[in-house]
Amino acid sequence: MDNVYQSNHRKIATVLSIIPGVGQIYNKQYLKGFIFLVFAASFLIAFWDFIDLGMWGIVTLGEQLPRDNSIFLLVYGIISIFLIAIAAIFMFINLRDAYKNGQKRDMGLQLNTIRGQYQNLIDSGFPYLMLSPGFFLLLFVVILPIIFVLLLAFTNYDLYHNWPAQLTDWVGLENFKKLFTMEVWRDTFFSVFAWTIIWTLVATSLQIALGVFLAILVNQKELKGKAIIRTLLILPWAVPAFVTILIFSGMFNESFGAINTTILAAFGIDPIPWMTDAMWTRIALIMIQTWLGFPFIFVMVTGVLQAIPNELYEAATVDGASALQKFRQITFPLVMFSIAPILITQYTFNFNNFNVIFLFNSGGPSIPGQNAGGTDILISWIYNLTMTTQQYGMASVITMIMSAVVITIAIWQFRRTKSFQEEDMM
Amino acid sequence: MSTKQSKIFRLTATYFIIAIMAVVIIYPLVWVFGASLTPGTSISSFSIIPDNPTWNHYKELFNPEESLYLTWYWNTIKVSVLSMLASVITISLMAYSFSRYKFVGRKNGLVTFLILQMIPNFAALIAIFVLANVTGLINTHLGLILIYIGGAIPMNTWLMKGYLDTIPKELDESARMDGAGHFRIFWQIIMPLAKPMIAVVAVFSFITPFTDFILAKVLLRQPEQYTLAVGLYELVSRQYGSEFTLFAAGSIMIAVPIAILFLSLQKYFVSGLTAGGIKG
Numbered sequence: 001m002d003n004v005y006q007s008n009h010r011k012i013a014t015v016l017s018i019i020p021g022v023g024q025i026y027n028k029q030y031l032k033g034f035i036f037l038v039f040a041a042s043f044l045i046a047f048w049d050f051i052d053l054g055m056w057g058i059v060t061l062g063e064q065l066p067r068d069n070s071i072f073l074l075v076y077g078i079i080s081i082f083l084i085a086i087a088a089i090f091m092f093i094n095l096r097d098a099y100k101n102g103q104k105r106d107m108g109l110q111l112n113t114i115r116g117q118y119q120n121l122i123d124s125g126f127p128y129l130m131l132s133p134g135f136f137l138l139l140f141v142v143i144l145p146i147i148f149v150l151l152l153a154f155t156n157y158d159l160y161h162n163w164p165a166q167l168t169d170w171v172g173l174e175n176f177k178k179l180f181t182m183e184v185w186r187d188t189f190f191s192v193f194a195w196t197i198i199w200t201l202v203a204t205s206l207q208i209a210l211g212v213f214l215a216i217l218v219n220q221k222e223l224k225g226k227a228i229i230r231t232l233l234i235l236p237w238a239v240p241a242f243v244t245i246l247i248f249s250g251m252f253n254e255s256f257g258a259i260n261t262t263i264l265a266a267f268g269i270d271p272i273p274w275m276t277d278a279m280w281t282r283i284a285l286i287m288i289q290t291w292l293g294f295p296f297i298f299v300m301v302t303g304v305l306q307a308i309p310n311e312l313y314e315a316a317t318v319d320g321a322s323a324l325q326k327f328r329q330i331t332f333p334l335v336m337f338s339i340a341p342i343l344i345t346q347y348t349f350n351f352n353n354f355n356v357i358f359l360f361n362s363g364g365p366s367i368p369g370q371n372a373g374g375t376d377i378l379i380s381w382i383y384n385l386t387m388t389t390q391q392y393g394m395a396s397v398i399t400m401i402m403s404a405v406v407i408t409i410a411i412w413q414f415r416r417t418k419s420f421q422e423e424d425m426m
Numbered sequence: 427m428s429t430k431q432s433k434i435f436r437l438t439a440t441y442f443i444i445a446i447m448a449v450v451i452i453y454p455l456v457w458v459f460g461a462s463l464t465p466g467t468s469i470s471s472f473s474i475i476p477d478n479p480t481w482n483h484y485k486e487l488f489n490p491e492e493s494l495y496l497t498w499y500w501n502t503i504k505v506s507v508l509s510m511l512a513s514v515i516t517i518s519l520m521a522y523s524f525s526r527y528k529f530v531g532r533k534n535g536l537v538t539f540l541i542l543q544m545i546p547n548f549a550a551l552i553a554i555f556v557l558a559n560v561t562g563l564i565n566t567h568l569g570l571i572l573i574y575i576g577g578a579i580p581m582n583t584w585l586m587k588g589y590l591d592t593i594p595k596e597l598d599e600s601a602r603m604d605g606a607g608h609f610r611i612f613w614q615i616i617m618p619l620a621k622p623m624i625a626v627v628a629v630f631s632f633i634t635p636f637t638d639f640i641l642a643k644v645l646l647r648q649p650e651q652y653t654l655a656v657g658l659y660e661l662v663s664r665q666y667g668s669e670f671t672l673f674a675a676g677s678i679m680i681a682v683p684i685a686i687l688f689l690s691l692q693k694y695f696v697s698g699l700t701a702g703g704i705k706g
Contacts (some may be wrong), residue, residue: 012607066447069557071560072560075557075560084562085464095491103527122608123608124524124529126527126529127523127526127529127532128523128529130519130520130522130612131519131520131523131524131535132518133516134516134517134519134520134579134583135520137516137572137575137576137579138576138579138580139577140572140576141573141576141577142542142571142576142577142579142580143542143548144553144554144557145553145554145557146545146549146550147554148556148557150547151552152552152553152556187523188474199657200621214434214444214447217440217443217444218434218444220437220440222437223437223440228446231689232447232451233447233451234692235451235452235455235685236451237689238684238685238689238692239455239684240637240655240680240681240684241637241683241693242637242639242655242658242659243658243677243680243681244454244681246658246659246662246673247454247455247457247458247674249455249662250455250458250461250670250673251454255478256455256670258457274612279455284467287484291450291451293575299692301614326477331524348544348598352546352549354639354640355639355640356576357544358639358640359639360664379549379551381642382552383551383573384552385642386552386555386561386644387552387555387644391460392556395551395552396552399549401552402549403545406545407541407544407545411541411544
């Protein structure tokens, strides 16, 4: 291809554009070059000191007290990396632009006029313009915190290593080592993790089973008053969960709760220590989550059931299928196929269901020999480590492990769903 | 006759099960209503129908000098409505660009959203807490609103993009022929057609802040700033049991309006949810 070109403008323009804008000026696009130059200069003037401080800060995390606050420096460091990334993207656009226009000149083509450049900018820039508000918000409220947590996991940031008393330091894999070798951490981690898994599996499966069962029950042709029954069964979903959970924590209260004083008493059963015995708290939590969670499944399954064409059942009846066979061969597979993606979201939701655990009994009762409550799941344990004992470094390590589990399941789910495989979607 | 008998038996059993479910569902709600009418703060010995019911707890909640309940209600509505408006605007803009334009970084952007929607935004709880302290956004509603919007973007953008993809592209093209600009096509052609999905996104981004507890609990420190979830929790947990009757009245006044709103709107957003989720 090279011999087609009659000149070497593209290379010269690209090299000159190492100072942004100069290449464009060389290509005789003066206004564009000038704008690039001003933009680059103001970026450097505005952010040079900040980036300098941030890069020094993220490497050292501060050197003397009380001047340096390690955590501030860490945040500055991450923002500096963002800024450098933005600068790199700008630099890439600038170099490419200089090269492209130089190439046009080499091939003897006319360059765009200022008007044409403007039109071009509007057309190709419009999606970026629309994305930018959401993008910057995501960058600072979602991505920045995630990176921050990832980095915190490798520091000793806690109550004692905190400004202004102490500097925080990078400690490498120390926190991970502590979690798996120190007895109190290891025992707590494994017992909390085990309960999180049991909780997720049992509570979610129960709410799904109840939801599917009721949906099929209510969908029977001969049943009267379907509208009222459906409204009634959706009620637990309609009331905000935090309200119901707090109501339940009152009902299960050992001194005045209705469960012990009214219901169990009516059957002549002795009061049960719902709030002070970890086993009973767990049972109560699973029952409450079933109560809270089944209406969603109920609504989804009802939607699917109503969409199954009646001819399927009629044909089955003609072939002499029993009610049970119809259910096993037609209803169940169709329902499960349709709602499978939702089911997995239900499991991941309960894996992270902080509200029910915390609002019911704050993760308690406490258990000797470990630093989490008897019903704490990972997310509520992280909350306690952050808000109560201020072990930020350890909390970050657990957050990383927890997120890894959720992301693995979610990716596995999305690779199976149809929408991800449809090329047009992406 | 045996099929008829078995049918009667089946229906009776069905009604029986539904009756049990009705009791299980209604009982807690009736119980808390009874508690809200019980005089005094002690409910150690109250029954579903209190001996001498009183509306005093409701009066107390409505009196700004005795309780902050109305402030909390106002805070919650303010935070939820502002988050909803801002979320719907940013999400529509983003979904439109992802749906209609081919640009560098589009595919990476979509994959990033897919991964981000899997991580609940409170996973970065520690970071949110520390960063809010660093930036001075702790104890402000602004910080809370920003986090809610950020959390709503990834999932709802996918939802909205999926819906916009179903609107034929020929519409945009013919409008472009007629000389309509980018923004005009978005605003006057696509958005009116996307109303059902805008409604779904609006409901989601209103309900999430309204019912969120954890982020509000982490960020808001002063009782004057609380949202309802945090306020009610503090009411119950401060001295356990002693303010339960007051809490009961407060929870009735949240449960009833929200439940009515939810039940009257459910037809619309459940269909959007079913379409999105099942195709998902």
